[in-house]
Amino acid sequence: MKNATARKRIQLAVGGLAAAATLMVATSTPALAGTSNNVKNSTGASIAWFWEEGDHLQSSDQWQDGHGSVAEWRYSPGSTIHEYYNGGGFGVTKSWNLNFTEGKSLQIRSCLADGSNGTPFSCGSWVNAKA
Structure with missing residues (x-):
């Protein structure tokens, strides 16, 4: 059960970082x-x-x-x-x-x-x- 909870936290963190990186690229200057x-x-x-x-x-x-x-x-x-x-x-x-x-x-x-x-x-x- 602990492994499943830890895995879920990691997936959420990685998803959040990917979304932030996408936003930075989309709004960056030329x-x-x-x-x-x-x-x-x-x-x-x-x-x-x-x-x-x-x-x-x-x-x-x-x-x-x-x-x-x-x-x-x-x-x-x-x-x-x-x-x-x-x-x-x-x-x-x-x-x-x-x-x-x-x-x-x-x-x-x-x-x-x-x-x-x-x-x-x-x-x-x-x-x-x-x-």
Whole structure:
């Protein structure tokens, strides 16, 4: 009887680990080489990543809320903010291949927007990154 109970516990544990691994793969970011900095907007409805190797900026729409996601970057507080809109819908990640001077410091953040000409809102905090 003890062996059957132990076997059942092991089967449940392995099943739980398999489910967790499947969820991690299904929700992971697209694979890019190098170091990334990632940020969420203030609600978690969008995520932005900056990949140091290759200078890739990405934006992912995480909620079915009717809003698009925006990745923003700037060189420093007070400098021009550059916006990249992703209107692909829930679960879509869009990537832009930028070209920065090697070692250049910048900041990124994630926001929501309604349309490519919409004003970004519900933005997250700025996060430091390096090209």
